Amino acid sequence: MLKATEVLAAGHWDRDHAIDRIALDYDERHRRRFRFVAEGGTEFLLDLPRATVLQHGDGLALEGGDVITVIAASEALSQVTAADTEALMRLAWHIGNRHLPAQLVADRILIREDHVIVSMLRGLGATVEPVRAPFSPEGGAYSGHGGFAAAHEHAHGNVLALGQPHEH
Structure with missing residues (x-):
């Protein structure tokens, strides 16, 4: 092979x-x-x-x-938008605070479909719509370097993308 x-x-x-x-x-x-x-x-x-x-x-x-x-490949995602940049930044903070992988674009945030998170975001004033698109979330400040990613490699046996939900 x-x-x-x-x-x-x-x-x-x-x-x-x-x-x-x-x-x-x-x-x-x-x-x-x-x-x-x-x-x-x-x-x-x-x-x-x-x-x-x-x-x-x-x-x-x-x-x-x-x-x-x-x-x-395209996959099922949720597109998060807001009335203005300030509101979108607040939504990004809430998504990051839950350690969710997110793809940040100038006027929107793409996340994986999750009805609980979608409900929370709508409650915070977001407009959330289902889309199909390729997903390339942010890697995090320490991706590809020593630090946090290396520590996770020792703990889990592989390197996880930062922001990836997982148990400890």
Whole structure:
């Protein structure tokens, strides 16, 4: 079976080497080691040195020089908007205070569907609508560095995305 042992950053690899593509949701894009079958039937083992969040447009370098293109798949999300920037910032604070993964955009926040959180946000004055879109939440201040992420690696055996809900 082919092995992918390196992630090539989006925009920094030659697309002529792409032989297949794979659409993955956010959870599926956060891996270290996993067996995949790409859309064109290419079977490969992702075998990275550490858990990594794959981004839309990244390439997975296969042995021999070929590449699998990563596509961020659409998933069920909630789009949070507010009457003005100040209200949206308050909503962002409430979402962050609950350690929820969130994708911050200039005029909205995308979160995973959660009826309890949606009810809370609406109670705080938010407009919340279901959408389907790729999800790329903020990684947090310590993502990809030592500090908090490294401490979590020791405690959990893998690196979790900061803001990811989990038990201690």
